[in-house]
Each structure stands twice: as structure tokens, then as C-alpha cells.
Amino acid sequence: MKSHTNCRCAELGNLAVIGMGSEPDEEVLGSLDLVSEHGGLQWWLYMSRCNQCQQFWMIAQEERVHDNFCLKRIDAEDAARIVTDAIWPEDFLEFGAVLRLERECGQVAHFLDPNCHALVATAHELKRERPDITSDEIGYLLAIRPSHAARLLAQKP
Template identity: 45%
Template sequence: MDNETACCCSELADIAIIGMGDAEGMDARIFETLDLVRNSGDEKWWLYASTCRACGQNWVVAQEERIHDNYCLRHIDRDALNEIAEHSRWPDDFLTYEQILRLGREAGYVATFLDPKGPALVETAQDLRRARPEISIEDVAYALAIPTKQAERLFRA
């Protein structure tokens, strides 16, 4: 691929969910031309902004690699990118890990864990509760795409 002229940006919706390692290699093609502008940082480790060096489009990217293995991308304009780069003001779309998990689930990109109490599930359930102490078991189950009974057991692990 010629990085100076070809990219996948025009193939993406304003908000796109892409599975990691998808059969068509879309994730590899997308990230081949995206250059990092800014990471959000430790608190929101999944979040960063990038610009396509081929077409100049700007993206906020959420990299969800613990549960469903998805990239969530949102097209942003130059002003929004400047707010991120200069003032660390991020769009609301991907500010919580719960939002990212829900977007993957709603797009149909979900993982199935063979171990119903796997460490990634337990840790993520605990992270969701730390981020939103009032979160219901049903909301945890929905975000993780698991049955409610299984979500209850994650808090007893």
C-alpha cells in the first residue's frame, strides 16, 4: 500500500467498530496510515488520538483489548483534535471503559471466554465497579456479554 495516497478512512463510518485481527485485515490496513497525535494517559489507557498521514482525517481511537478485542474509532474535526492536543479535552464518546465494551457488544463484536471466571473478566468487572460504584450486575453482564449469573460470580472470585 502506498501510504502517501491510499488509506481506509473513506471506508469507515464516523463511528466505527473494528475487530482486532479481523479476517479481512481491516485493522492492519487502517492503522498502517494512522499516526499518533496524543495518548490520553494512564487513567484512560485505552484512549488516543491519531491523524491519517494519507488523507489528513483525524480520529479518536479506543483500543479495547481485554474482553472483546475491538478498536472503536470516531472521526473528529481539526478543532476537536486541537482541543485534545492542546488542552487534553476529549470527546465524550469513549471516556469510560464501559462505553467501549458496550459499543463492541452493540456492534456484535463480542468474545466468548472458556473460563467463566477468567482473570480478564474478573479484573474488568472490578474495574467497572470502581469506575461506577453503583453499576448493576445486569450492566456488568451486558458490557461483558455474559449471563447475569456469571457476572455475579465474578465478584465472588
């Protein structure tokens, strides 16, 4: 168990986006202990519990595009459903929803290499996740122009 004397849970809203490697990242996540990982197609998703205040958090660790932790405060009932029945709240089950939250919070990255593997792979993953997604929407989620999103989809992942 970690030996932190204070947690930052009370300072966070019910939904929070924290940049990886930032001071809040270390302070907030420092008191959180892993409880359950979703795994599989939702490789980014897990649940933790604060070892100080006992608050449960569903966390999307998005390290492919924008490098953020997206946290959602969940109650003990949702936490129990995750642990006993593997039933997760829907908020972060789609990777596109995680990217949208980051974008709406203004927590976006800009790549020096506009054709890097992470962008190509993510554009294709978004298309698999939702075949009807448009280049405009992919561009929005990745913080790139729609025409660039279309070019990424034309490349092999």
C-alpha cells in the same frame, strides 16, 4: 512515516468498530499515526491522524475483553483541544461505554475460561467506574450471564 498509498478513512462511518487482527484492522490502522495518548485511568484511549487524508480519529484500543478498535472521526477543533488542553470528547472516556459500543456492534468475544483474570478485573473496574452498575449491565457488557457477572464481582481482582 508509513508508506501507504491509500487510506480507508472514506469507507468508514463516523463511528466504527474493527476487530483486532482482522484485514480491516491492518488496512485502516496502517495509515494512522499516533498523535496523542490519553493515558492514566483511560489507558485504552488515544488519537491518531491518517497520514494520507489527514483525518483525525479518537481510538479506544480495547484489548482486555472483546479485542477491538473503536474509532470515532473527530474534527480539527476537537483534535486541537486534545493536543493543547488535554480535553477529550466524552465518547470513550468510560471503559463501560467502549464495551457497550462493541456489544451493540456485535463485536464480542467469548472466553474459554469463564473466571479468567481479564473478566474478573474488568467487572471490578466497571464497578469502580460506576458504583451503581448492576450485574445485569456488567453481564451485558461482557457478553456473559448476569449471575456469572455477580460471581466475578465476588472474586478478588
